[in-house]
Amino acid sequence: MAEAETKSIDQATIEMIEKAASDGANTVFDRAEAMKPCPIGAEGSCCSICAMGPCRVPLPRGKEETPEEKRKRRGVCGATVETIAARNFVRKIAAGTASHGDHGRVMARFFLAVAKGEAPGYQIKDEQKLLQLALELGVNIGDRSNEEIAVDVAQLLIAEFGKQEGELLFLKRAPLKRQELWRKLGVAPRGIDIEVVEAMHRTHMGTDQEYRDLLNNGVKVALADGWGGSMIATEIQDVIFGTPVPVLSQINLGVLKEDEVNIIIHGHEPQLVEMMAIVAQDHEMIEYAKSKGAKGINLAGMCCTANEMLMRHGVPIAGNFLQQELVIVTGAVEAMVVDVQCIMQGLVDTANCYHTKVITTDPRAKIQGATHMEFSEHNAFESAKAIITAAVDNFVNRGKNVRIPDNKTDMIAGFSHETINYLLGGLFRASYRPLNDNIINGRIRGVAGVVGCNNPRVVHDSGNLAMVKELIKNDVLVLQTGCMAMASAKAGLMVPEAAAEYAGEGLASVCEAVGIPPVLHLGACIDNTRILIAATAMVKDGGLGDDISDLPVAGAAPEWMSEKALAIGHYFVGSGVFTVFGVNWPTIGSKEVTDYLFKDFEEIYGGKWAFEPDPIKAAHLMIEHIDKKRKALGIDKARERVLYDMEMRRELEAV
Numbered sequence: 100m101a102e103a104e105t106k107s108i109d110q111a112t113i114e115m116i117e118k119a120a121s122d123g124a125n126t127v128f129d130r131a132e133a134m135k136p137c138p139i140g141a142e143g144s145c146c147s148i149c150a151m152g153p154c155r156v157p158l159p160r161g162k163e164e165t166p167e168e169k170r171k172r173r174g175v176c177g178a179t180v181e182t183i184a185a186r187n188f189v190r191k192i193a194a195g196t197a198s199h200g201d202h203g204r205v206m207a208r209f210f211l212a213v214a215k216g217e218a219p220g221y222q223i224k225d226e227q228k229l230l231q232l233a234l235e236l237g238v239n240i241g242d243r244s245n246e247e248i249a250v251d252v253a254q255l256l257i258a259e260f261g262k263q264e265g266e267l268l269f270l271k272r273a274p275l276k277r278q279e280l281w282r283k284l285g286v287a288p289r290g291i292d293i294e295v296v297e298a299m300h301r302t303h304m305g306t307d308q309e310y311r312d313l314l315n316n317g318v319k320v321a322l323a324d325g326w327g328g329s330m331i332a333t334e335i336q337d338v339i340f341g342t343p344v345p346v347l348s349q350i351n352l353g354v355l356k357e358d359e360v361n362i363i364i365h366g367h368e369p370q371l372v373e374m375m376a377i378v379a380q381d382h383e384m385i386e387y388a389k390s391k392g393a394k395g396i397n398l399a400g401m402c403c404t405a406n407e408m409l410m411r412h413g414v415p416i417a418g419n420f421l422q423q424e425l426v427i428v429t430g431a432v433e434a435m436v437v438d439v440q441c442i443m444q445g446l447v448d449t450a451n452c453y454h455t456k457v458i459t460t461d462p463r464a465k466i467q468g469a470t471h472m473e474f475s476e477h478n479a480f481e482s483a484k485a486i487i488t489a490a491v492d493n494f495v496n497r498g499k500n501v502r503i504p505d506n507k508t509d510m511i512a513g514f515s516h517e518t519i520n521y522l523l524g525g526l527f528r529a530s531y532r533p534l535n536d537n538i539i540n541g542r543i544r545g546v547a548g549v550v551g552c553n554n555p556r557v558v559h560d561s562g563n564l565a566m567v568k569e570l571i572k573n574d575v576l577v578l579q580t581g582c583m584a585m586a587s588a589k590a591g592l593m594v595p596e597a598a599a600e601y602a603g604e605g606l607a608s609v610c611e612a613v614g615i616p617p618v619l620h621l622g623a624c625i626d627n628t629r630i631l632i633a634a635t636a637m638v639k640d641g642g643l644g645d646d647i648s649d650l651p652v653a654g655a656a657p658e659w660m661s662e663k664a665l666a667i668g669h670y671f672v673g674s675g676v677f678t679v680f681g682v683n684w685p686t687i688g689s690k691e692v693t694d695y696l697f698k699d700f701e702e703i704y705g706g707k708w709a710f711e712p713d714p715i716k717a718a719h720l721m722i723e724h725i726d727k728k729r730k731a732l733g734i735d736k737a738r739e740r741v742l743y744d745m746e747m748r749r750e751l752e753a754v
């Protein structure tokens with residue numbers, strides 16, 4: 100096997116890893132090989148939060164530890180290995196929550212600017228969703244204009260970040276039983292900022308040193324992400340840019356165009372790229388590109404910015420997280436335009452081997468060696484135009500060393516909660532009833548969210564693909580976001596025809612009747628909140644218990660790498676979902692901490708964590724959990740009895 104084939108299962112990626120090697124360009128794959136992970140840090144046993152250390156308290160290798168040895172395994176301050184592992188874990192969750200929260204805050208402020216007419220070029224696209232939000236938040240509608248209503252909604256949402264008392268408003272969206280549990284446990288978050296600040300304080304040297312307390316506080320912070328910062332971001336983006344509906348597009352490096360100016364948009368926040376999509380189609384801009392010898396301007400996405408633009412505009416995706424440097428290696432990219440999160444600093448080094456300009460646009464995320472062209476929503480059109488002009492001007496510098504892989508795959512995205520509700524809802528009204536019915540009758544065994552990043556510590560895309568195929572083969576409907584959604588799309592799982600090829604008979608019959616793929620793309624990482632909302636809608640529709648923890652559902656991130664992924668995982672667990680991660684597990688250095696998360700949490704929250712690096716085994720942990728929930732609901736028999744006679748098929752088709 101060629102070496103590159105041991106690093107990815109994606110052909111375009113393999114081809115570009117090889118090209119990078121022959122061009123002398125350094126990528127994440129080379130660096131991952133040269134830099135082995137620190138084993139002590141990987142298991143959560145390194146404490147670097149004060150200058151008496153860093154203290155290393157690793158598990159003893161190759162022998163059983165005596166209680167006396169365990170007692171002595173402490174940091175200089177006396178912190179136990181449990182405290183150290185739990186503190187490290189909660190700090191990561193706080194960082195993930197802070198990242199999603201800061202995105203949500205920027206969106207909320209942007210929303211206010213749009214509502215006040217201070218962001219020319221942007222309008223409210225989804226009036227329906229605005230009005231629903233206003234009703235939910237108790238904002239007076241009357242005969243006020245959308246803009247007046249939006250000002251009030253925006254101000255309420257901005258206040259969610261600095262709220263000192265009370266609870267986050269969106270907690271009320273959760274099933275009642277869940278809300279009561281959070282209150283009883285004292286983990287219902289106040290403001291988003293305050294929870295992050297408190298977590299940073301608790302994990303400071305010499306503060307909270309009871310690992311269970313730390314981990315439960317971690318739930319509070321994580322809930323401030325899932326039911327707070329992330330959910331606010333998703334809601335506002337839908338209101339301003341439109342709630343996604345199914346859209347056909349393409350994915351992989353083959354979406355680049357040899358004869359056009361290729362611009363990659365990479366990061367997470369969509370306000371700049373929304374404007375870039377408009378400017379790239381501007382007649383004057385296209386004429387300008389032609390004057391430089393290009394036939395047009397081709398925008399393509401990377402990471403979650405890609406998901407945002409795909410979901411709402413069908414802008415093609417060039418690739419997922421581990422492909423960000425490789426897209427430059429094609430030699431065909433004029434500009435890599437980045438905002439925040441998941442942007443490798445290595446991009447600049449890779450770009451130095453080609454003509455690509457790396458352009459940072461956000462005041463919070465500059466990169467040494469990149470060109471900074473700050474985006475302002477107050478003159479968005481001009482900002483976007485300046486950036487695209489810089490890219491067009493760079494077309495003449497494109498060298499001869501260009502190779503664009505042929506690979507590109509069709510995909511359908513745009514499955515917001517509203518769309519699922521509508522599509523599955525049949526002829527008369529939108530609801531989750533048919534989904535619940537098909538779960539109860541066993542055609543659909545359960546629902547799984549498979550989300551998260553890529554990680555060069557595992558073969559690129561392989562964990563996702565193995566897991567997702569195993570799940571759908573076993574009649575589990577899969578919902579995806581982030582870079583894992585892209586992995587499935589590249590492999591052709593996000594088209595309706597995939598149902599007949601890969602799904603079990605029951606799931607395939609439902610997908611065929613409704614005309615959906617067996618694997619649904621719900622958007623960017625912040626859109627994991629759509630999964631929370633979908634799960635809640637399933638509970639509210641009835642027949643599947645009265646809490647999220649009763650549902651036959653499970654979550655996974657087989658190739659995770661970012662702190663945001665841990666925040667997401669922890670809010671799913673705290674919302675009652677069994678969640679399994681691959682790659683490595685960051686508290687493995689402490690048996691107590693790991694057992695608490697993997698076992699005791701289920702008693703407390705009805706959801707728990709698991710770690711299983713083998714994606715097939717992980718899929719079966721999820722299926723076992725789904726079956727356990729089916730049994731508890733008394734619907735396990737229905738599944739055994741499913742026989743597909745003509746009448747049932749007709750009934751299904753009438754859905």
Ligand code: XCC
Nearest residue numbers: 403441551552581582624
């Ligand atoms: Fe991808 Fe969101 Fe992970 Fe970053 S974090 S690598 S999923 S782009 Ni969300």
